[in-house]
Each structure stands twice: as C-alpha cells, then as structure tokens.
Amino acid sequence: xxxxxxxxxxxxxxxxxxxxxxxxxxxxxxxxxxxxxxxxxxxxxxxxxxxxxxxxxxxxxxxxxxxxxxxxxxxxxxxxxxxxxxxxxxxxxxxxxxxxxxxxxxxxxxxxxxxxxxxxxxxxxxxxxxxxxxxxxxxxxxxxxxxxxxxxxxxxxxxxxxxxxxxxxxxxxxxxxxxxxxxxxxxxxxxxxxxxxxxxxxxxxxxxxxxxxxxxxxxxxxxxxxxxxxxxxx
Amino acid sequence: xxxxxxxxxxxxxxxxxxxxxxxxxxxxxxxxxxxxxxxxxxxxxxxxxxxxxxxxxxxxxxxxxxxxxxxxxxxxxxxxxxxxxxxxxxxxxxxxxxxxxxxxxxxxxxxxxxxxxxxxxxxxxxxxxxxxxxxxxxxxxxxxxxxxxxxxxxxxxxxxxxxxxxxxxxxxxxxxxxxxxxxxxxxxxxxxxxxxxxxxxxxxxxxxxxxxxxxxxxxxxxxxxxxxxxxxxxxxxxxxxxxxxxxxxxxxxxxxxxxxxxxxxxxxxxxxxxxxxxxxxxxxxxxxxxxxxxxxxxxxxxxxxxxxxxxxxxxxxxxxxxxxxxxxxxxxxxxxxxxxxxxxxxxxxxxxxxxxxxxxxxxxxxxxxxxxxxxxxxxxxxxxxxxxxxxxxxxxxxxxxxxxxxxxxxxxxxxxxxxxxxxxxxxxxxxxxxxxxxxxxxxxxxxxxxxxxxxxxxxxxxxxxxxxxxxxxxxxxxxxx
Numbered sequence: 092x093x094x095x096x097x098x099x100x101x102x103x104x105x106x107x108x109x110x111x112x113x114x115x116x117x118x119x120x121x122x123x124x125x126x127x128x129x130x131x132x133x134x135x136x137x138x139x140x141x142x143x144x145x146x147x148x149x150x151x152x153x154x155x156x157x158x159x160x161x162x163x164x165x166x167x168x169x170x171x172x173x174x175x176x177x178x179x180x181x182x183x184x185x186x187x188x189x190x191x192x193x194x195x196x197x198x199x200x201x202x203x204x205x206x207x208x209x210x211x212x213x214x215x216x217x218x219x220x221x222x223x224x225x226x227x228x229x230x231x232x233x234x235x236x237x238x239x240x241x242x243x244x245x246x247x248x249x250x251x252x253x254x255x256x257x258x259x260x261x262x263x264x265x266x267x268x269x270x271x272x273x274x275x276x277x278x279x280x281x282x283x284x285x286x287x288x289x290x291x292x293x294x295x296x297x298x299x300x301x302x303x304x305x306x307x308x309x310x311x312x313x314x315x316x317x318x319x320x321x322x323x324x325x
Numbered sequence: 326x327x328x329x330x331x332x333x334x335x336x337x338x339x340x341x342x343x344x345x346x347x348x349x350x351x352x353x354x355x356x357x358x359x360x361x362x363x364x365x366x367x368x369x370x371x372x373x374x375x376x377x378x379x380x381x382x383x384x385x386x387x388x389x390x391x392x393x394x395x396x397x398x399x400x401x402x403x404x405x406x407x408x409x410x411x412x413x414x415x416x417x418x419x420x421x422x423x424x425x426x427x428x429x430x431x432x433x434x435x436x437x438x439x440x441x442x443x444x445x446x447x448x449x450x451x452x453x454x455x456x457x458x459x460x461x462x463x464x465x466x467x468x469x470x471x472x473x474x475x476x477x478x479x480x481x482x483x484x485x486x487x488x489x490x491x492x493x494x495x496x497x498x499x500x501x502x503x504x505x506x507x508x509x510x511x512x513x514x515x516x517x518x519x520x521x522x523x524x525x526x527x528x529x530x531x532x533x534x535x536x537x538x539x540x541x542x543x544x545x546x547x548x549x550x551x552x553x554x555x556x557x558x559x560x561x562x563x564x565x566x567x568x569x570x571x572x573x574x575x576x577x578x579x580x581x582x583x584x585x586x587x588x589x590x591x592x593x594x595x596x597x598x599x600x601x602x603x604x605x606x607x608x609x610x611x612x613x614x615x616x617x618x619x620x621x622x623x624x625x626x627x628x629x630x631x632x633x634x635x636x637x638x639x640x641x642x643x644x645x646x647x648x649x650x651x652x653x654x655x656x657x658x659x660x661x662x663x664x665x666x667x668x669x670x671x672x673x674x675x676x677x678x679x680x681x682x683x684x685x686x687x688x689x690x691x692x693x694x695x696x697x698x699x700x701x702x703x704x705x706x707x708x709x710x711x712x713x714x715x716x717x718x719x720x721x722x723x724x725x726x727x728x729x730x731x732x733x734x735x736x737x738x739x740x741x742x743x744x745x746x747x748x749x750x751x752x753x754x755x756x757x758x759x760x761x762x763x764x765x766x767x768x769x770x771x772x773x774x775x776x777x778x779x780x781x782x783x784x785x786x787x788x789x790x791x792x793x794x795x796x797x798x799x800x801x802x803x804x805x806x
Contacts, residue, residue, distance in 0.1 A: 147701055147799050168705065175703025182802065186698040190339035195332075202332045203703060247702075 100153035115310035128301035179248030238269025255287035337715035359728025367764035420627030423455035438490030447605030468584030478583035482594035685789035697801020718782030
C-alpha cells in the first residue's frame with residue numbers, strides 16, 4: 092500500500108538572476124512501513140524534496156499524494172492541519188521546546204490534535220518508554236543529552252501516530268554511540284509499529300540501517316536501491 | 326481545545342521567564358510606571374476628593390436657594406420669596422438632611438489699621454452646624470464659634486484678620502519659652518529675645534527682623550516655625566461694618582471678634598465672615614422671615630440634580646443651584662477627573678508599550694527556529710498568535726500587578742499620614758486646594774487599569790505576532806536562532 096506517491100515533481104527556485112532546479116521531474120512511491128534514506132551530495136535537493144513531501148514547501152509542478160490526498164492542492168491552513176494529523180517531523184537540531192519537559196514536548200502535539208486527557212497521558216508515557224526515556228518524562232531538554240533529546244523528538248513525531256515520519260539528517264549532531272542507539276530505536280519502532288520513516292542523510296551509519304536508499308543528484312533520483320529483506324521481497 | 330489553550334498558556338507563561346534578566350527589566354519598568362501612574366492618580370483623587378468635600382461641607386453645601394436676581398445683584402431686598410412655603414417643602418422632602426437660612430450682606434469692614442470688603446453671613450449657629458463644619462475649623466486657642474456671650478460677636482478668617490491687621494506677630498517671653506521647650510537651641514532663643522515686646526503687623530516685617538538676627542542655616546531650619554508660633558490674634562477687637570440697610574440708609578455697626586477660622590480655600594476665607602442672624606437682621610432692618618440664602622445638605626443616595634429638580638418644580642420663581650454650579654472648578658473636576666486618571670495611565674502604558682514591543686520582537690527573533698518548528702509540526706496561525714499575545718500580556722501583567730500593589734501600598738500609607746505640601750501651601754490654598762493631601766483610590770480604578778494593561782499587552786503583541794506569523798517554516802528552520 093502506497094503512503095506517498097510523487098509524480099513528475101519539479102521545484103525551481105527563481106528568486107535570483109539564475110534559475111535553480113532543485114528537484115527535477117521526480118517520480119517516487121513510498122510504501123507503508125518503509126525505512127528509506129535519501130542520500131546525495133549537498134545541494135542535490137534532498138531537503139527540498141523532503142520539505143515538499145512534508146507539505147512545508149510548494150512544488151513548481153507535479154503532484155504529491157499522501158494516501159489519496161494531493162497535498163499540493165491544499166491551502167495553507169489545510170496544509171497545517173494535514174501536517175499536524177498525518178506527518179511527523181524529526182529535525183537535525185532536535186528543536187524541542189526548551190521550556191517544556193520531555194513529557195510536555197510529546198503531549199503538546201496530542202493536545203493540539205484535541206486528544207482526550209487520558210489518552211494524552213497514556214500515549215505520552217507509552218511512547219517515551221518505547222524510546223527508552225520513560226524515566227525522563229519530567230526532564231527539561233537542557234537536562235538531556237543530544238541523543239536523548241533526539242529520541243524525545245522522535246517520540247514527539249510518533250506520538251500522533253502519523254502516516255509517515257520525515258527525518259532531516261537526524262544523526263548529524265550525534266556521536267556514534269547516540270547515533271547507533273537512535274537508529275536501533277527507530278528501526279525497532281518501524282518494525283513494531285510499521286511507521287514509515289523517510290530520512291535525508293549523509294551518514295553512512297544511517298545508510299547501513301536503511302531498507303531502501305534513494306540517491307539524489309542535481310534534483311534527480313539516479314539510484315533507487317532496496318537492501319536486505321526488502322531487496323529479497325522485490 | 327480547552328486543553329490546547331492551557332498548554333499554550335503554559336508555554337507563554339514559561340516563555341516569559343526564559344530570559345529572566347530581560348523580562349525582569351521590562352517587568353520592573355512596567356511596575357515602576359504603573360506605581361507612578363496609580364500613585365499620581367491617587368494623589369490627584371485625594372486632592373479632588375478633599376476639594377469637593379471642602380466645597381460641599383464647608384463652603385457651599387449641596388444646594389443653595391436664592392431670589393432669582395440675588396446672585397446678579399446682591400441687594401438686601403432680594404430675599405427668598407415665599408420663605409415659609411419653601412422651608413415647609415424642605416422640611417417634608419425626604420432627600421434633605423438639614424438646611425440653614427442665611428442673611429447675606431456685602432459690607433465694608435474697617436479697623437484702625439485696615440479695611441476690606443466682606444460678605445457678612447448671618448447664621449443660626451445650631452442650624453449652621455448641621456450643614457457646615459466651619460465650626461470645626463477654628464484655629465486652636467483663637468476664640469470660639471459663638472460660644473461666649475457678648476454683644477455682636479463675629480467669626481472672621483485668618484486671612485481677614487491679616488487684612489484688617491487684627492493678626493500680629495510677637496515673640497514674647499511665653500512664645501520664646503514654648504520654642505525652648507520645643508528644642509530650639511539656646512543661641513537662637515537668645516538672639517530672638519531682642520524682639521521681645523515688639524509687635525509686628527505683617528508677616529513680612531517679622532520675617533525681615535528674624536532674617537537679620539539669625540544665620541542663614543538657622544533661618545532655613547527654624548525660620549518658618551518661628552514666624553508661625555509668633556502669630557497672634559487680637560480677639561475681642563472691634564471691627565466696624567458699613568453697609569446699606571433695607572430702607573437704604575447707610576449704617577455703621579461694630580462687631581467684636583470672637584473666633585478665627587481657616588479653611589483650605591483662601592478665596593472663601595477672605596470673602597466671608599459670620600455673625601449671628603438676629604444681630605444682622607436687627608441692624609439691617611430685615612424681618613424674621615427675610616433671608617437671602619438657604620443652604621442644605623442631602624441624605625445619602627439623593628442626587629443634588631434630582632432634588633434641585635423637585636424644588637424648581639415646586640418653586641419655579643426661586644433660583645436653586647447645586648454645588649457643581651456654585652463651585653464650577655470642583656464640579657468640573659468631579660466630572661472629568663476619572664477620565665484624567667485614565668489619560669495619565671494611558672500615557673504611561675503607551676510609553677511602556679514601546680519597551681514591551683521591543684522585548685517581544687527580540688524574543689521572537691531569538692526563537693525563529695522554534696517558531697518555525699511549531700509551524701512545521703502543525704501549530705496554526707491562531708495558536709502562534711495566541712501564544713505570543715499571551716506571553717506579552719503575562720509580561721505586562723506581572724509588572725502591572727506588582728505596580729498596582731506597590732501603588733496601592735504607597736497610597737494606603739500616605740493616605741493615613743498625609744502628604745504635606747506646606748512649601749507651596751499659599752499657592753495651593755489660593756485656588757482652594759489643601760496643602761496636606763491624603764491620596765486615595767477606588768477598586769474600580771484598579772479594575773480599569775487592569776483592562777488597560779491587558780489592552781496594552783494585546784496591542785503590544787500585534788507587531789511581534791505579525792513578525793512571527795510572517796515566518797516561513799522552511800526558512801525559519803534554517804535560521805541560526
């Protein structure tokens with residue numbers, strides 16, 4: 092079952108004298124439960140592609156269907172609600188709200204969704220336990236290590252049970268130990284909860300864990316490779 | 326949705342304390358500004374309340390009745406028509422607490438040392454006490470309010486005593502003894518002994534002499550008090566009044582000073598003197614039912630305008646004036662003072678708003694990435710706006726509540742002790758304002774200020790909120806802040 096279906100996607104930046112084609116006629120399908128890494132050199136269009144898939148940026152042309160919804164046709168307000176209820180985000184620099192505790196950072200998104208209090212509490216505890224931070228629910232971000240903060244960010248992204256999670260270079264600020272722990276945890280969540288993960292990364296360790304690797308160059312997908320069991324399925 | 330509101334409130338409140346130092350600077354500024362505004366308003370209110378209180382309970386009462394032409398031409402013949410019916414009506418009206426009838430004569434007052442024009446008020450002492458507390462404003466030790474028997478007694482003001490030179494200044498042995506007991510240095514007393522047995526007719530004269538005798542330091546420290554204790558009134562002095570009686574004859578009549586009063590309104594003081602009604606009626610040739618003025622106090626809950634309307638309806642040929650018309654300055658202040666307090670607060674909050682806007686803009690700039698993240702994960706524009714607006718209101722309210730508390734405390738303290746502006750007393754009293762002020766404030770004013778502070782918070786949040794809403798999540802997430 093396809094979660095994301097991209098057809099003939101183009102993004103041209105035309106705000107200077109020079110036109111830059113950041114994404115160049117990309118066709119792509121992501122199935123439910125995939126653990127996919129988008130790799131490529133700097134300026135290859137990874138982040139632009141992820142921003143458009145995440146509804147943060149509008150394409151110049153082409154369509155992006157998430158389930159059956161063409162998100163390129165949604166208005167700004169609809170897009171915000173769509174992101175809230177369907178997409179999880181993990182950012183390179185964690186981006187937690189520093190004045191809230193780990194628990195509050197996770198429950199905040201559920202509260203915005205209007206979830207009942209009991210569900211918010213149980214889901215927050217459950218998801219923080221799943222990422223191995225059940226005992227740090229009341230810790231503020233500045234009381235957590237970088238790896239722990241990124242795990243809270245993953246918990247926040249997962250809390251609302253999104254259709255997929257976009258992670259833009261999630262390990263870029265982490266040391267190898269924290270990276271390994273984070274990747275193991277995300278892989279475990281992917282396996283257990285069938286959450287679809289879509290990464291952009293330069294990190295070989297992430298690539299090694301990915302089940303599918305998309306190589307982007309000059310805005311085009313030049314290689315689409317499935318790894319391990321997924322390759323065998325194909 | 327309620328829960329989200331709570332979470333946004335929680336984030337907004339916590340954000341206030343994120344940069345504690347910067348927030349505390351703004352909060353302190355708001356606190357000091359609010360304290361100043363509340364205190365200034367309290368001071369003005371105290372002054373105005375005292376002015377109105379003095380105007381009603383000493384000078385003019387709530388309502389005064391006259392012959393319709395009396396105020397245009399204060400002739401002896403312009404007495405209140407149908408006096409019996411009028412007083413009968415006043416006796417029955419439930420809104421009237423007490424009233425007093427006056428004979429009023431414009432006279433020339435003379436002594437061997439000076440003269441002045443005066444309005445003589447012929448009063449019934451007991452009835453007058455029910456409508457005016459002038460009897461409580463006699464200078465201590467300077468006579469009584471018609472308590473001692475005597476022929477043709479008169480109560481004059483301190484100002485009139487000065488004009489008629491009934492007031493003198495003398496540093497005799499008794500006064501010097503009192504200064505010694507009050508802790509004045511021996512050296513000063515010795516110097517002042519040179520002035521024993523000298524009577525000065527004016528304040529200026531004694532001030533000149535004292536200035537010559539004492540050093541500059543001694544004068545600045547003791548000068549005012551020395552002149553004050555040297556004041557002396559010649560009670561039982563004769564004052565000759567010249568006026569035209571009812572038949573048009575010029576009459577001279579001697580009255581003797583039995584008491585000296587001083588209110589906080591120099592103009593009232595220098596215009597008015599009080600004598601017994603029977604004495605004035607007798608010398609002016611007026612009949613027992615002939616009066617020029619009826620002055621009255623109302624019961625609580627009755628408005629002067631309403632009672633005046635009733636009187637006018639019953640007696641259309643009588644002139645009835647409320648205190649607001651008789652003392653227009655106090656009337657105007659009572660009407661517009663509340664607006665004035667809010668204008669003061671408005672200016673202060675307007676000035677503070679610039680600091681608040683600047684602080685919030687800095688806060689938004691520092692949190693660009695975070696706001697971008699919130700928008701990216703699905704926080705809509707209303708929520709972003711609410712978060713920033715609440716943060717601004719909280720920032721403003723913390724300072725304002727502290728400022729209101731501090732302002733209230735200062736008003737409570739000074740409201741009991743009073744604030745003495747004796748240095749400029751003459752100027753203040755010349756326009757009817759008391760030199761000692763007791764600041765006061767009402768709960769409704771605090772309520773109004775709270776609303777103004779919230780409005781300031783909302784208005785101050787517009788620019789920062791617009792700045793935040795103009796952020797593009799993709800660009801904001803890429804920023805360094």
